[in-house]
Amino acid sequence: MEFLAKAKPFLAVSLMQFSYAVMSIIAKSAMNQGMSPHVLVAYRMAVASILIAPFAIVLERKTRPKMTFTIFAKIMLISLFEPVLDQNLFYTAMKYTTTNFTTAICNILPAVTFLLACIFRLENMDIKRVNCQAKVVGTVVAIGGATMMTLMKGKVIGLPWRADWRGNHHNQSVESGTDLKQNLLIGALLTLAGCFSWSFFIILQTVLLKSYPAQLSLTAMICVTGMVEAAVMAFAVEKGNMALWSLHSNCKLLAVIYGGVVSGTAFYIMGWVSKRRGPVFVSAFNPLNMVIVAILGSFFLAEKMYVGRIIGSVIIVIGMYIVLWGKSKDRLQSEPDRVFAPIDQPIAASATVTMIVARDSGN
Template sequence: MESSLPQLFNNAKPFLAVILVQFGYAVMSIIAKFALNQGMSPHVLVAYRMAVASALIAPFAIVLERKSRPKMTLTIFAKIMLISLFEPVLDHNLYYTGLKYTTATFTTAMCNMLPTFTFAMACIFKLERVEIRRVHSQAKVVGTMVTVGGAMVMTLIKGPVLELPWTKGRNHLDQSGASGGHEHDLMKGTLMLMAGCCCWSCFIISQAVILKSYPAKLSLAALICTMGTVEGTILAFAVEWRNTSVWLFHLDSKFIAAIYGGMISAFAVTTLGSVMKKRGPVFVSAFNPLSLVIVAILGSFLLAEEICLGRVIGSIIIVIGLYLVLWGKSKDEPQSKPDGTLVRADQQMATINDGIQSSSP
């Protein structure tokens, strides 16, 4: 009995690790939304968050990969500059701006569309094989359409507000300010979130190419975070050049959002990378909807976010589409081999990247 307890704990560790990361992501969404509601610039949040992540990841990359790190060339450096522009700069800025216009729950649900966007773009660039006569390929195609349909339902259909035990009798505030501009802000936020997912997918596909010539995953993560900090700071200065006060903050929600965001990014790199080596990328991806549930509960409790029937139905449709795509991906031949592919901030981008690499020509 005593010998079985350590074995049971070892078997449970991947599950506990992924659940902990998803909970960390959910808390980050709530903190970020609260900071944005308090007037924090989404562009400044990205710059500060990436600076913290760089400071935390770089020492590990320097020490752990000092012997295995390949030589840096001008071509590789230029590629890293380019993909860091996709993610974290454009993706994070679009993500946080979309979060500002919508709700934490809505944003988290939309981010579950990432595998769909990645699959579609991989097909466009011929990195993904689609054999329409095979069931798993049909599942990926159908999952893509289902996910897009879920996003349309979430955006266009609101439905009645669902009263939860802790929200009964509470006066729900319009999440976007004046009621007249709510639908406009929701549509604008949706477009930004979808554009952010496209940038995220471009990053995944580009990363699959760079990893072939620069396989030091931790060092690549540190370099991307560092270049993202530089480029994100330049973008923030360009957008907020008339309002320098946005760079100032005290020990408040803005400070916590920047520090905690960097910490969860660094934590995800090390934790999810280890889990993927043992259980593979599909295992990690399967837990993505968990953060949606946590954010929905915390958002309604802490931010007084409305939970509407239409948004719930749309979220469920997106999750169904996500699992169809992931199931089809898991049945690809040859099957993806977990190799600890780079995992980055906010959501597990690289959970799909490993599968893309295995099916690329």
């Protein structure tokens, strides 16, 4: 029983990352069948709202602070950053590229959050300290990896379950033609913009939780306001094309329902694990999502793996771990008597706050 208790956090986070990876594959399949990424976000938020709101109403009915106009306005603002802008940018980027490309780029999130925290003076920086130097170096390394993924392609990696195994690259010319449509530069920029939106959300939510500490109720309200804002954006972008709102295919319906369920369960899992093992523990499992997406994408979406993009992905992950290492040293120095840091630190929060609807990063 003791072994099972120790293994639960590992199993929970692994299951969460696997759920994220499956969602990326399902979402990409749905968009390949003509589903609008903007409509997908609106529907997904609706399902997440239905799932989370009842628990918030019941479990926090006695502890929920009074809602004021100022707090509601702040909720509207942060829900615009996440899930609306973040997820719309992420899924649109996925249309231009592939699931494994966008998922790999999303690993740059801790570095982006660190950069914004420095800009807003929420991060203490003493360049003479090794941990601060590590965070700067990790940020530069992660950005370099993202740039390499965008500019460097390389040879196709043969996989045993694909036709290109044993050097058979008969379909490489077709892939090259397809790459003209999959504009990696636009996809990378959209994904990076999504990471910045997510980071803004993390920082603003950190501030909001101090004045409105009912975390479950806050999540439910972000989901509801995000649903309304996402629906408005979808109607505006798609110019009233009601046919795009049809869920006639099983894949589209599955993407909507599964995405909403993943959102609710992932938020609970991350909060539960963070209280027991700390936020850095959760972030350490992010690359698992990228690996699973790469494997599933090659199986179900016929996506190819390239040497250059694999190298870029590895560099991003190395940069991410350098940043997280530096942040972990911050916690040890500032709170030597505590095992874990409080959730209200910006970089630590990036490990615990998901896109209230899971990405895909993607999250």
